[in-house]
Amino acid sequence: MVKTVRKPNARQKKAMELFMYYLERQTKNGIAPPSMGKIMREAGWSDTTSKQPAVLTNTEVWKEFLSEIDDTQIVKKWKEWALEDDPSLRGHALKAGENIMKLKDRYPTQKTQNSHIHADLKDIYD
Numbered sequence: 001m002v003k004t005v006r007k008p009n010a011r012q013k014k015a016m017e018l019f020m021y022y023l024e025r026q027t028k029n030g031i032a033p034p035s036m037g038k039i040m041r042e043a044g045w046s047d048t049t050s051k052q053p054a055v056l057t058n059t060e061v062w063k064e065f066l067s068e069i070d071d072t073q074i075v076k077k078w079k080e081w082a083l084e085d086d087p088s089l090r091g092h093a094l095k096a097g098e099n100i101m102k103l104k105d106r107y108p109t110q111k112t113q114n115s116h117i118h119a120d121l122k123d124i125y126d
Contacts, residue, residue, distance in 0.1 A: 008061045014043035015056055016065050026096040033099065057103070066104045 008016060022033035034042075036053035049055050056062055082094060 006061050006064075008065070011040075011044045012056065012059070012061050015039055015045075016062075018042055023096050023100060026099070033096075069100065069104065071101075071104070 018039045019033075019036075022039065025031050026033050033039075036057060037050040040050035040053060040056055041047065045056070077097060082090060
């Protein structure tokens with residue numbers, strides 16, 4: 001069976017771009033990203049809809065977007081960030097990685113499915 005991949009509509013695409021922008025900004029500058037609701041408002045959703053981020057985050061398009069972000073690459077980046085010379089950047093960068101793993105439902109709920117990731121992260125924090 002061939003899986004049909006839906007293309008994001010304009011608001012979904014804008015939300016994806018904003019999501020990645022804010023994660024990158026958090027990594028580089030330590031500026032906490034806004035909530036998904038604020039990202040949705042900025043992307044063009046109404047105030048009412050943006051109060052229910054699941055309207056976006058539970059869609060197949062959003063799940064496909066997150067699935068394209070490779071967990072292994074996130075963990076490798078996390079290790080780089082953990083070894084960052086500037087301690088003020090280290091904490092913010094690690095938080096950014098944690099945020100994306102939470103959105104991908106990989107932190108901390110699916111530990112058995114992703115035990116290799118958690119083992120790598122344990123090495124960082126030990």
